[in-house]
Amino acid sequence: MYTRYLKLNLSNRQTAFLWGARKVGKSTYLKSLYPNSIYYDLLKTDLYIKYLKQPSKFREEILALDLAKLTFPIIVDEVQKVPALLDEIHWLIENSDSYFILCGSSSRKLRAYGTNLLGGRAIKYNFYPLIYPEIQSEFNLLKIFNNGLVPSHFISNNPRKLLKAYVEDYLTNEIRAEGLVRNITAFSRFIDSTAFSSGELLNYSNIARDCSIDAKTVKEYYQILVDTLVGYLVYPYQKKISREIISSHPKFYFFDVGVANSISQNRFDNIKGSEAGRALEHYVFTELQAYVNLNDLDHRINYWRTKTGLEVDFIISTITSQPLPIEVKISSNVHKTELKGIKSFMEEHQIDKGYLVCLEDTSRKIIWGNQQINILPIEEFLTKLWNHTIFKSYWGNIH
Missing domain, CATH: 3.40.50.300 (P-loop containing nucleotide triphosphate hydrolases)
Known part of the structure; x- marks a missing residue:
């Protein structure tokens, strides 16, 4: 236990x-x-x-x-x-x-x-699936991606069957039993589509076309997933300085990276490639979401993207404070070209600190002028997050 x-x-x-x-x-x-x-x-x-x-x-x-x-x-x-x-x-x-x-x-x-x-x-x-402080001694990214962090799935030697049953029994049948949707066939198609759009800007019209339903119904289905606590909508950071925000469309993340990977039938043998990058971003989001809520914070989690394609995965902010940008990369050797989005956000919003979470072996710091990007290996980032170091070093007393 x-x-x-x-x-x-x-x-x-x-x-x-x-x-x-x-x-x-x-x-x-x-x-x-x-x-x-x-x-x-x-x-x-x-x-x-x-x-x-x-x-x-x-x-x-x-x-x-x-x-x-x-x-x-x-x-x-x-x-x-x-x-x-x-x-x-x-x-x-x-x-x-x-x-x-x-x-x-x-x-x-x-x-x-x-x-x-x-x-x-x-x-x-x-209440959330298992979080980093609860599994720190047995932390394994590959296991997290493949099993997810629902407790019975995480400890299972055969998580694929459990995950499949979870999707069928809880994400479809249970929602039908609660009378939340009428067209269960369309909802099943919608569930299949959600995993492939996880972490991406939601295009309701495209999803509606793929599922043979209208865009209004797609929005309602996403809200059902949010209301039943199996997913989150993440909206763009709206404080406009000079660049135009690409849209007001949210991104969607399932509550558990293993469930999302099961729906999209992703099975990982190593932590490489674009799908692993999406899974890492997804996992970092779930940790941030749990951290903010379990510590009863008023911080919001948004993303930032411009029409020119500059993007930062997560912007953490409060109503009155400076935002904190956090970028996630699957790279084990982060190049300066991968800093373009977070650097642009920091310069535009006059932010002096940001974080890039990655798979490098050791932490390092990139400084230009009075600004700095802290490059942290994933475990070091999670340790600092749950030790309150990241939030307190930026905002002081977080409570």
Whole structure:
């Protein structure tokens, strides 16, 4: 079992939501953290049907519990399956000594039913696949690309079957079962297309043509993936200085690089080539996304690209601070020509520091004038990221 990075703070009997994609380890984490808690798993058919038919029974059962059992949070897993339970939980928070951890893979269905998510009475946490601090002692890029970081996939000796089942069972059948899409055949074609456009500017019209649906439906499908926590849309950095931004189109990344590679049927024998470069960029994004969220930061992750083709993979920024550019290269020997995009961004926005993440053996620093690009091997970058060195050295106290 891996020691997970997330620290829940439920002082003063605080109720919380814990959101995360399927199988990332939410249930295992909560059972380990609260072994004495009463646990309701709505994936169990009998519980699901009982509370779907009569949600008030849940309230009545909680009210009948001994006070000693209310010492610990009551855990409700897959809460989105029975949205009406939130009204009962809301009442219990207001009128009893109970408090809850509500676990799920999507708040979309809850919002669709008009549920108010407890009117702000619950704090929100997100859970992710395994992250660098959790696997540092067994870090292996090739394994990460091929297995992904969903815990059961990462430790598997046969991840291909598990990944295939995940895509079929969770990204297609589960979304159909939740009633989020009507045309499951078109959605399956859409899923196939997403892996090939991962990390690229989204052209909704082209994807719509390939899937035989309209562009509006494509946008809706992407939003479903975002709402069910299996993907992220990354928008362009909008602070315009002199160059014209190429478009307002977002990029899309799956929540897990292994899932994306499984859909596109990429299998890596070595860390070389353009597909490995895309996978490395994808992996760095997932670490940045997890770092920002797990540390409760207000930083945004964008990309930058101009009409002339200059590009930086990730721009980290806040509303008031200078942006931090981070470029990712698969190279084990970075040449100056590969610095053109990040250097142009830094000069245009008068930024004094940037990072280039790569596969070189040792770190180095390129300085011109009062500006510097820190070239870091991937593991050194991740170590500095999770040790807070990168953000603190740039912005000071990140909290």
